[in-house]
Amino acid sequence: MTRLLDITDLHVALPPESQRPYAVEALNLHLEPNEILCVVGESGSGKSLTARAVMGLLPKPRVRIAKGSVNFLGEDLAKVSEERLRAIRGSQISMIFQEPMTALNPVMTIGTQIDEVFRFHEKMPGRERRARALQLLTDVQLPDPEQTLKAYPHELSGGQRQRAMIAMALALDPKILIADEPTTALDVTTQAQVLKLIKQMQASHGTGVLFITHDFGVVADIADRVAVMQNGLLVETGTTDQVLRRPEHPYTKALIGAVPDLVPRAARPRSGATVLRVKNLQKTYRSGGGLFGGKGRVVHAANDVTFDLARGETLGIVGESGSGKSTVARCIVRLNDAEAGEILLGDTDLRPLGRAAMRPHRSKIQMVFQDPFASLNPRTRIGKIIAQGPMMYGASADEAKRKTNELLEIVGLDARAYDRFPHEFSGGQRQRIGIARALALEPQILVADEPVSALDVSIQAQILRLLDEIRDRMNLSMVFITHDLRVAAQVCDRIAVMQRGKVVEIGPTATMFSDPKQPYTQELLAAVPGKDWFSAEDMARVHAT
Amino acid sequence: MRYVVKRLLQAIPIVLAIVVLNFFLLQLAEGDAVDVLAGEAGSATPEYMAELRAKFGLDKPLPVQLAVYLKNVVMFDLGYSFRHDMPVSQLILDRLVPTLLLMVATITLAVGFGILLGLVAAMGLNTWRDTAISIFALITYATPLFWVGLMLIVVFSLNLRWFPTSGMENFAMFYEGWDRVKDIAHHLVLPTVTLSLFYLALYTRLMRASMLEQAGQDYVTTARAKGVTENRIMFVHVLRNALLPVVTMAGVQVGALIGGSVIVESVFAWPGLGMLAFEALFSRDLNLLLGIFLLSALLVVAVNLVVDIIYSSLDPRIEVN
Numbered sequence: 046m047t048r049l050l051d052i053t054d055l056h057v058a059l060p061p062e063s064q065r066p067y068a069v070e071a072l073n074l075h076l077e078p079n080e081i082l083c084v085v086g087e088s089g090s091g092k093s094l095t096a097r098a099v100m101g102l103l104p105k106p107r108v109r110i111a112k113g114s115v116n117f118l119g120e121d122l123a124k125v126s127e128e129r130l131r132a133i134r135g136s137q138i139s140m141i142f143q144e145p146m147t148a149l150n151p152v153m154t155i156g157t158q159i160d161e162v163f164r165f166h167e168k169m170p171g172r173e174r175r176a177r178a179l180q181l182l183t184d185v186q187l188p189d190p191e192q193t194l195k196a197y198p199h200e201l202s203g204g205q206r207q208r209a210m211i212a213m214a215l216a217l218d219p220k221i222l223i224a225d226e227p228t229t230a231l232d233v234t235t236q237a238q239v240l241k242l243i244k245q246m247q248a249s250h251g252t253g254v255l256f257i258t259h260d261f262g263v264v265a266d267i268a269d270r271v272a273v274m275q276n277g278l279l280v281e282t283g284t285t286d287q288v289l290r291r292p293e294h295p296y297t298k299a300l301i302g303a304v305p306d307l308v309p310r311a312a313r314p315r316s317g318a319t320v321l322r323v324k325n326l327q328k329t330y331r332s333g334g335g336l337f338g339g340k341g342r343v344v345h346a347a348n349d350v351t352f353d354l355a356r357g358e359t360l361g362i363v364g365e366s367g368s369g370k371s372t373v374a375r376c377i378v379r380l381n382d383a384e385a386g387e388i389l390l391g392d393t394d395l396r397p398l399g400r401a402a403m404r405p406h407r408s409k410i411q412m413v414f415q416d417p418f419a420s421l422n423p424r425t426r427i428g429k430i431i432a433q434g435p436m437m438y439g440a441s442a443d444e445a446k447r448k449t450n451e452l453l454e455i456v457g458l459d460a461r462a463y464d465r466f467p468h469e470f471s472g473g474q475r476q477r478i479g480i481a482r483a484l485a486l487e488p489q490i491l492v493a494d495e496p497v498s499a500l501d502v503s504i505q506a507q508i509l510r511l512l513d514e515i516r517d518r519m520n521l522s523m524v525f526i527t528h529d530l531r532v533a534a535q536v537c538d539r540i541a542v543m544q545r546g547k548v549v550e551i552g553p554t555a556t557m558f559s560d561p562k563q564p565y566t567q568e569l570l571a572a573v574p575g576k577d578w579f580s581a582e583d584m585a586r587v588h589a590t
Numbered sequence: 591m592r593y594v595v596k597r598l599l600q601a602i603p604i605v606l607a608i609v610v611l612n613f614f615l616l617q618l619a620e621g622d623a624v625d626v627l628a629g630e631a632g633s634a635t636p637e638y639m640a641e642l643r644a645k646f647g648l649d650k651p652l653p654v655q656l657a658v659y660l661k662n663v664v665m666f667d668l669g670y671s672f673r674h675d676m677p678v679s680q681l682i683l684d685r686l687v688p689t690l691l692l693m694v695a696t697i698t699l700a701v702g703f704g705i706l707l708g709l710v711a712a713m714g715l716n717t718w719r720d721t722a723i724s725i726f727a728l729i730t731y732a733t734p735l736f737w738v739g740l741m742l743i744v745v746f747s748l749n750l751r752w753f754p755t756s757g758m759e760n761f762a763m764f765y766e767g768w769d770r771v772k773d774i775a776h777h778l779v780l781p782t783v784t785l786s787l788f789y790l791a792l793y794t795r796l797m798r799a800s801m802l803e804q805a806g807q808d809y810v811t812t813a814r815a816k817g818v819t820e821n822r823i824m825f826v827h828v829l830r831n832a833l834l835p836v837v838t839m840a841g842v843q844v845g846a847l848i849g850g851s852v853i854v855e856s857v858f859a860w861p862g863l864g865m866l867a868f869e870a871l872f873s874r875d876l877n878l879l880l881g882i883f884l885l886s887a888l889l890v891v892a893v894n895l896v897v898d899i900i901y902s903s904l905d906p907r908i909e910v911n
Contacts, residue, residue, distance in 0.1 A: 102811060132817060134817040140812075147807060
């Protein structure tokens with residue numbers, strides 16, 4: 046069979062002041078018709094720039110193809126004119142992106158945006174274009190295609206927007222579809238549906254798909270062949286079976302090894318002492334309405350939430366976006382005020398306490414945030430970020446400094462970090478700083494809101510291990526908010542599943558995974574990507590090699 | 591339509607609150623109209639001044655004065671200007687048309703050309719066009735309005751004799767119909783150009799920044815990936831999104847324009863509200879001043895409504911409800 050795409054010795058040059066001269070170096074890759082090739086790698090691996098190089102969408106002139114060829118059915122895309130590239134883009138090679146919200150023009154209807162593909166590539170009367178667009182929306186299983194044509198992007202959900210993007214990309218039956226992390230921003234259940242859709246559409250159109258992802262679970266579900274990239278170099282390529290079950294390169298092995306196992310780890314004995322009891326917590330958000338009345342929208346972010354937390358235990362709260370899991374976390378830390386219910390820390394109910402009354406209790410519950418970039422003040426030195434807490438609670442400067450240095454060591458950072466600024470650190474290092482900051486007040490309870498979801502998988506594993514160590518060492522209790530069931534399986538002793546503000550099911554991790562009672566829990570578990578592939582036996586084999 | 595009515599109803603308490611606030615604000619200023627009249631006439635006895643105050647109703651306690659004023663305002667009676675010996679409403683209406691003329695012309699010119707120049711600058715980023723436009727914007731932004739006005743008069747009126755030096759129309763010619771329109775337009779050119787230069791610079795910079803920000807958004811990459819031409823990306827995709835902050839800014843500035851035109855009105859002897867307010871302030875003609883403030887408040891409310899409607903048609907994410 047002739048190859049659809051043949052990338053030979055591709056070099057993508059970065060601007061001179063960058064850390065390395067090439068984002069992608071000496072890359073050889075090909076794509077056959079009717080296959081799905083997954084390009085896997087962590088951030089900075091050059092996987093996305095490879096995709097953009099094929100499309101001729103590199104941010105020129107700063108980033109450009111320095112050497113090599115991208116052969117598409119006899120044409121070298123690295124050399125053809127801008128005019129020719131434009132003709133190919135959208136009709137023969139098309140692309141879908143990670144963020145379905147920002148990837149669509151917010152002030153244009155879905156119909157107009159799909160219509161553009163037809164208008165700029167084929168001569169067709171308006172009526173036919175409309176009929177084709179309608180058919181496309183029906184094909185990607187959007188409810189009410191007529192209405193969707195007239196809808197603006199913000200009127201659709203994330204999953205629906207991604208379906209509309211797929212419809213747009215497949216409008217002219219392209220030979221190649223490039224998907225750049227198309228499901229990363231979606232919830233697990235939506236992700237499973239979109240992956241299924243991509244696979245269906247690929248099969249019925251015979252498209253070659255170049256699928257960029259960082260998630261091995263997704264790879265296992267969708268790929269025919271896999272290419273693993275690291276720092277701009279292709280380190281390993283082969284069929285999905287080869288790469289996932291018998292990886293050869295040490296980096297591939299490390300990556301696969303870092304994917305959290307879906308089989309929960311062995312249960313630990315639960316201590317009898319309860320540190321935190323949350324009873325019937327209520328929190329509603331209102332929007333709209335206003336000074337002159339009018340009915341607003343009411344969202345029950347936390348609806349009758351009840352759970353307790355034992356000393357030394359990690360309770361996972363899992364759910365999809367909008368389930369209220371973060372709201373619960375923020376209410377416990379008193380960043381948000383719940384309207385009703387009790388938050389019992391020992392014998393004190395924290396919920397009704399005012400600012401002053403809350404102060405002595407603040408240090409007992411500390412929080413680690415999701416975004417390691419936004420949660421550290423960019424103009425404050427690391428030492429001060431960590432030492433500020435203890436000093437607020439009366440520690441002397443020397444004492445706080447000694448403690449900060451101790452904490453830096455515990456979280457695995459060099460003591461020299463003390464005088465540096467946040468921007469000098471990587472995402473994983475910043476998350477360590479965030480953890481040190483939370484620990485500085487010697488809390489009894491650590492509330493971690495998606496602490497690893499912004500991190501690469503290998504870093505993620507390190508941070509999870511660190512959190513585990515700290516919990517054991519300091520006898521901490523942890524509330525761990527996550528959307529990722531794999532992560533939950535590895536860190537949590539018990540899990541509470543939330544949906545639309547309610548806890549639908551709560552129980553020991555092992556029981557939740559082996560015997561989920563509620564349909565929603567079952568649905569969530571079924572949607573975890575790569576669940577069949579990464580059986581315990583597979584993982585054991587990878588670890589053994 | 592129901593939205594417009596609702597918004598107008600909501601505006602009533604706002605306007606009333608503004609009236610009350612203005613009323614007390616003006617009381618904070620030292621002296622009243624009688625002081626000024628007496629000061630100008632000279633040799634006024636205290637008895638005469640007290641008599642004058644009683645005649646103007648200024649001897650009553652403040653709450654009573656306020657109640658009387660509010661009652662009159664609700665009945666669309668803005669009071670009487672003793673200074674000009676005319677009803678306030680008539681005075682204001684006489685000046686309203688020239689003011690609106692200058693305002694609308696200025697905003698149109700400033701926003702229109704600002705968008706255009708910003709667009710050109712953003713599309714030729716870092717070329718000579720971009721640099722030239724940026725320098726032009728910087729200079730006009732930094733130059734005082736009155737100086738620009740005087741220089742335009744010196745160059746275009748006195749030396750080149752293209753435009754009249756001052757006034758709104760040539761009364762001596764008794765123009766009618768289209769001739770009068772042409773005459774007024776002729777007079778309008780210099781004041782409008784002067785006043786809009788400053789705002790033009792603002793909109794140019796805003797538009798340029800907004801275009802550049804939007805051009806880096808993901809949806810632009812999507813459009814490119816669809817094979818859409820660069821022209822369509824710029825003029826259809828980016829332009830509409832980039833307009834939003836400019837419209838917001840223009841809405842906020844219309845209010846400022848009424849007050850900001852005092853300088854231009856005095857340089858060109860344009861019979862606008864700015865000049866009237868300025869005079870009223872110095873003669874402590876509080877009735878007139880309150881009337882002008884009320885009108886400004888109404889204008890701002892109306893403009894905000896118009897901006898909101900424009901906004902919701904530009905950005906579907908904002909619902910008019």
